[in-house]
Amino acid sequence: MSNCSSCPSSKSCNKEKSTCGVKNNPKNKISKIIGVMSGKGGVGKSTTSALIAKNLRKQGYKVGILDADITGPSIPRLLGVSNSRAKTINGELHPVISEDNIKVMSLNLLIESEDQPVIWRGAMISNAVKQFYTDVIWGELDYLVIDMPPGTGDVALTVMQSIPINGIVMISVPQDMVSMIVSKAVNMVRKMNIDIIGVVENMSYIICPDCGKKIQIFNGQNSRDFLDELSLNLLGSLPMNSEIGNVTLGIYEENSDNVEGLFNPIVKNMLDSLNEIENKKCIVTTL
Template sequence: MQNIKNIVAVASGKGGVGKSTTTVNLALAMAAEGYKVGVLDADIYGPSMGTMLGVPADTRPEPVGEQAMKPVIAHGLEVMSIAFLIDDSQPMVWRGPMASGALQQLLTQTQWSDLDYLFVDMPPGTGDIQLTLSQKVPVSGAVIVTTPQDIALLDARKGIEMFRKVDIEVLGIIENMSMHICSNCGHTEAIFGQGGGEELSQSYAAPLLAQLPLKLSIREAVDAGKPTLIADAEGAEALIYRDTARKVVSALAQQHSGSEIPNISISQD
């Protein structure tokens, strides 16, 4: 993975908060900004990147030599997922070490090109996969995805604490499903509560990167294999994702320039 400049983990403490949808749209938003981008689906038990990017079910990576493989190209992104190596209906009935081993193979045997950003779609929780990634890969930073719901925030806190324990900086928090927008009348309602993302941001001094609505079109777009950045590139949600991508770039730039600047003084002796 020496060809990759920045590796960004997109994580959540629990499932069902829209983490994979956020990952794929952030990656496409970053590509729309002119960067070369890849996505690694690290969810060994429930891979979804292939479906979300419209990759046909029978797609297999192109082999390189005896042990390496090229990532699949979808909507201009380089993508790798365990879903490309197994049948769609095959469950991964594996213990933790086996799943970790599979992730290590995806990490070490994929021949990425020169990427500016690689987004890693993490599985829910704080277990083997998360530890494997933090130990084997130089992760530049992490983005935490949550909803305003109290139970989601509780698990998101655990995700933040996990990254702190392994010395990975949290670049910011994305609050998904912050407001439901009725597709008929446009009425908005905070069905999962309000202020959760802001509270989490203040508690951990991590910026709130975005608040995205619970909207039918976002779900329909990823189910159809054409995420929001492809289906409605100039829509309101696409613009939020692009603004979020710019904030991630800025956060990483500040991190890289965080070394102490020398103080130069001129005097006449």
């Protein structure tokens, strides 16, 4: 049985009390939980998750990131903690803390080698994700970012049913095939009665190195139609460039001003949209 009164997100949770599967760790106080999701892999979901976390931390927020992509975890590399290991202290599991003071939990931080495969069935993977939320000592966080696996499988379902997510950021690229697959994920989120904060469109354009003009790689009209048909809010568009794509190589630190210039408006739009969602819930509750 869930204990909604002690849940850190009880005031903003949109789940029915009888169906919420959350088990709260009394040592954790998490104000907002944001899921980052995509319909398919290879669209930059994990990179975007890491950069959202970095941007929030840069603004002074207390941030954690939960790597729920159990079979393809990449968050430790993206945040520069792949050589670290999570520690158990007095029977409690503590996350790794990155150089920029982001708390990180991933399966790769628990196994001996990051290239060791995880050959688990769905139930074991789902249980691991739940334990990353309930058993890890996250402490006090303003935002917990959950990097979800691509698609609409067991883990995505577990996260949505078991963790009090305040909203989902969807990652897409402006291609017809990808838009069709992402729409499945969008419809799944809505069927689970979880709010979609908005869409980040990755690999949207390139910048001409000579004239600085934006060049659309794919058909932009199809992208606009996709957003309109599903009533989705575009949080921002990202170019295809090495400064974003090679975060793992430390290029973010070398070009942080450029990357932050791209992500500042996206994160601002994300927070504004999240606040708008919360305000609407407050109005409905008052009525």
